[in-house]
Each structure stands twice: as structure tokens, then as C-alpha cells.
Amino acid sequence: MSTEQPILIVEDEPKLAALLRDYLDAAGYPSLCLDNGLDVVPEVRAHRPRLILLDLMLPGRDGLEVCQELRRFSEVPIIMITARVEEVDRLLGLDLGADDYICKPFSPREVVARVKAILRRSPQLTAAAQARLQIDEERYRASFDGIALDLTPVELRLLKTLAASPGRVFSRDQLLDRLYSDHRVVTDRTVDSHVRNLRRKLAQACPGEDPIQSLYGVGYKLELGAIPG
Structure with a gap:
């Protein structure tokens, strides 16, 4: 079975x-x-x-x-x-x-x-990828390759959303729905700002990599591989 x-x-x-x-x-x-x-x-x-x-x-x-x-x-x-x-x-x-x-x-x-x-x-994170990215939403903590990421609550939710469905492309509107539980009125460009900040912080933990990929006019996705050898 x-x-x-x-x-x-x-x-x-x-x-x-x-x-x-x-x-x-x-x-x-x-x-x-x-x-x-x-x-x-x-x-x-x-x-x-x-x-x-x-x-x-x-x-x-x-x-x-x-x-x-x-x-x-x-x-x-x-x-x-x-x-x-x-x-x-x-x-x-x-x-x-x-x-x-x-x-x-x-x-x-x-x-x-x-x-x-x-x-x-819609693959799940591999074991190797899971070892790289750790998210503790209750304590608002996240780390990448063992390096702590200093994320805001919104950046943490953004990373968690992307990591839950690696490889899946999320539109800006879909990400906004997940980032703000109070459904406040914000522009879709707000997502671009959060992604930019998250990318900058990830770059400090994984120089030379860009796990968050953008598809012009569509949205963003997370591609997370094993630790480079």
C-alpha cells in the first residue's frame, strides 16, 4: 500500500x-x-x-x-x-x-x-535542499546553509511561501494574498521590494547563487539545489 x-x-x-x-x-x-x-x-x-x-x-x-x-x-x-x-x-x-x-x-x-x-x-524540497534552508515561523527565524537570515516577518512569510512549492511560479497578486493577512491595500510592486530585500539577504548566505528567480511579467519562484561542492 x-x-x-x-x-x-x-x-x-x-x-x-x-x-x-x-x-x-x-x-x-x-x-x-x-x-x-x-x-x-x-x-x-x-x-x-x-x-x-x-x-x-x-x-x-x-x-x-x-x-x-x-x-x-x-x-x-x-x-x-x-x-x-x-x-x-x-x-x-x-x-x-x-x-x-x-x-x-x-x-x-x-x-x-x-x-x-x-x-x-510541483516537487517538494529534496533532503539536500531542506538541509540548506531552515524556517521557524513561530520564532520568526530562518537560516540558509547554517547562516542566520535577519528577515522581517513579511520577508519570512515570503520565503516560506516560495519554499513550500519550489519550482512553482507565484504571481505578485498570489504572493500579496499570502504576505498580508489583513488584506491591506498595497500595490503589486510591493512584492518586488520584498523580493529584492530577501535576495540581498540570501546573497550574504550563499554568494554567487540566486535561489529566487523571476519570470518577466509572470512572477517569482524558488529554485533550491544542494550545497555546491
């Missing part, structure tokens, strides 16, 4: 949920099903899933609201499933932090392929 965290299927159509579960199990991905939007956040907080297949139209709470709240505390990959084909819904879902979307009706094989693709591009 696999020891990996399960994929969470949030779908209120029992036959469709069972079909997705069968295909994911056959592909080697254990899964768990929920049929109500109100149950998703407590489940993710209690048992972190590996990925979420999140239906848009759910009883209790719709998928967009659920996705928005999840992104306030979790970087778990989310694939939105929707019967709405309007472009605005697709864009809204992705702006709220979804990693991908798929429209009904769909082939279960396509869903499995999307799951594999998301998991391939």
Missing part, C-alpha cells in the same frame, strides 16, 4: 467521484472523496492532501470560495473541475490560486494526466 498522502476528490456527483477514484487508484494515487464544500478546509488542515480535485459547484460552499480560503494557508496543488465553460470562470479560478482547470464532460484519463503533470512540476 502506498504511504503517500492521498489526492482529495471534492465532487458531489457520487458516480463521477467513484470513477475518478478508480482511475486514480489504478494509476497509483490513493484518494479520498468529499461531497460538500464546507468539509474541505477542515480536512486539508487536519490531513494535508497531495493534490485536490475541486469541483466548482458544490453544496455548502462553492469551489471558488474554498480555493480562495485554502490559498490563505496552504500551497497544495488544486485542479478546478467545472461545468461552466465561460472564460471568466476559468480565469477567476486561476487568479484565486488554482493550478489548473478541467471542464466537464472530461475523460478520466485526461484528469489522471493533468494530475501527473501538476505533481511533476
Whole structure:
């Protein structure tokens, strides 16, 4: 039996949920099903899933609201499933932090392929990388290669967000949602300023490296390798 965290299927159509579960199990991905939007956040907080297949139209709470709240505390990959084909819904879902979307009706094989693709591009930190970067959010401390980083609380949250999903590109808006819990009104260029300061402090701990990479017009990602030999 696999020891990996399960994929969470949030779908209120029992036959469709069972079909997705069968295909994911056959592909080697254990899964768990929920049929109500109100149950998703407590489940993710209690048992972190590996990925979420999140239906848009759910009883209790719709998928967009659920996705928005999840992104306030979790970087778990989310694939939105929707019967709405309007472009605005697709864009809204992705702006709220979804990693991908798929429209009904769909082939279960396509869903499995999307799951594999998301998991391939959302790797967890390797053991070597984990040894380099240490973050203690409760004590507001962080170190890189054993060197303490003098970070502000916002810089610490920025580093933690990027490190939670190495290789994933975060837009400025997505980072702003995670940096300021009070949702204050700030410009997206505020993120650039925080990234600049964080880069400067990381450079003092790892001269010659630039773990935070920028994609022009898109956002930022963290690429963290083993200690250079």
C-alpha cells in the first residue's frame, strides 16, 4: 500500500467521484472523496492532501470560495473541475490560486494526466535542499546553509511561501494574498521590494547563487539545489 498522502476528490456527483477514484487508484494515487464544500478546509488542515480535485459547484460552499480560503494557508496543488465553460470562470479560478482547470464532460484519463503533470512540476524540497534552508515561523527565524537570515516577518512569510512549492511560479497578486493577512491595500510592486530585500539577504548566505528567480511579467519562484561542492 502506498504511504503517500492521498489526492482529495471534492465532487458531489457520487458516480463521477467513484470513477475518478478508480482511475486514480489504478494509476497509483490513493484518494479520498468529499461531497460538500464546507468539509474541505477542515480536512486539508487536519490531513494535508497531495493534490485536490475541486469541483466548482458544490453544496455548502462553492469551489471558488474554498480555493480562495485554502490559498490563505496552504500551497497544495488544486485542479478546478467545472461545468461552466465561460472564460471568466476559468480565469477567476486561476487568479484565486488554482493550478489548473478541467471542464466537464472530461475523460478520466485526461484528469489522471493533468494530475501527473501538476505533481511533476510541483516537487517538494529534496533532503539536500531542506538541509540548506531552515524556517521557524513561530520564532520568526530562518537560516540558509547554517547562516542566520535577519528577515522581517513579511520577508519570512515570503520565503516560506516560495519554499513550500519550489519550482512553482507565484504571481505578485498570489504572493500579496499570502504576505498580508489583513488584506491591506498595497500595490503589486510591493512584492518586488520584498523580493529584492530577501535576495540581498540570501546573497550574504550563499554568494554567487540566486535561489529566487523571476519570470518577466509572470512572477517569482524558488529554485533550491544542494550545497555546491
